Ligand SMILES: Nc1ncnc2c1ncn2[C@@H]1O[C@H](COP(=O)(O)OP(=O)(O)OP(=O)(O)O)[C@@H](O)[C@H]1O
C-alpha cells in the first residue's frame with residue numbers, strides 16, 4: 394500500500410531579480426513509497442534531493458503536481474512526518490531524555506506514557522545510561538542516535554532523513570548505517586533517506602531512486618531484494634553498486 398505518492402511533482406524557486414533567474418529544482422517527479430519500505434534517494438549535488446524532502450516535510454510547497462500521504466495532500470509540517478537532519482538539530486539545553494520527550498509533550502502525551510516511550514527509544518538506539526547527559530557531552534554518533542530516537546518517539550507515519558550520517562567520520566558512519574538497519578528492523582517505519590553515498594543506499598534500502606541532474610527527476614527506481622545485513626563484497630551488492638555507479642556517471646556525461 395502506498396504511504397507516499399509523488400505525482401508530477403515540480404518545484405521552481407523564484408529569482409530575486411533579472412540577474413538572478415528562477416531555478417527549476419525538480420521536474421515531473423513520480424514515485425510511490427509503500428508501507429514500511431526503506432527508500433533512498435541518490436543523486437548529484439544540487440539535483441533537488443533536499444528540496445524533495447522539504448516538500449514532503451511541508452516546509453516548502455510544490456509548484457506543480459502533488460504529494461500525497463496516505464492518499465491525502467501534504468500540507469503544513471506535522472508529527473506524522475519526522476525529519477532527521479545532518480546536524481542533529483538537538484536542543485542543547487535539554488538532556489537526552491528531555492530532547493526525546495519534547496515532541497511527546499507537544500503532542501500532550503501523558504507524563505507516565507512519555508516516560509515509558511522515552512525509555513523504550515533510549516534503549517532502542519543503544520543510549521541506556523546516557524539519559525541525563527546533555528548533547529555537548531555526547532559524540533557525534535551518539536547525538537545522531539538521540540535525533541533518531543526523538544524522531545521515532547512521536548510515532549510518525551514516515552521518517553525523513555537528509556544525509557543523516559554525513560557529518561560523521563567514515564568509521565562511525567559505517568557503524569551508524571548498521572545501527573540504522575537494526576533500528577529499522579525493530580521499529581519498522583516507512584523511511585525516505587537522502588544520501589550521496591551509493592553504499593549507504595545499498596546497506597539500508599528496499600528501494601533506491603536515482604535522480605538525474607537538475608532539474609531533478611527520477612532516472613531509475615531500483616528494487617533491492619538482497620538479504621540484510623548486506624556485505625560490501627557480496628556479489629549481489631557488487632553488481633548493484635556497479636549498476637548505480639553507471640547511472641550516476643551517465644549524468645556527469647550529460648553535464649559535460
Ligand atoms: N530556498 C531556495 N531558494 C532558491 N533556490 C533554492 C532554494 N533551495 C534550493 N534551491 C536551489 O534548488 C536546487 C536544488 O537544491 P537542493 O538543496 O534541493 O539540492 P540537493 O540535491 O539537496 O544538493 P546537495 O546534495 O548538495 O545537498 C539548487 O540549484 C539550489 O540552489
Ligand SMILES: [Mg+2]
Nearest residue numbers: 442443444555
Ligand atoms: Mg541537500
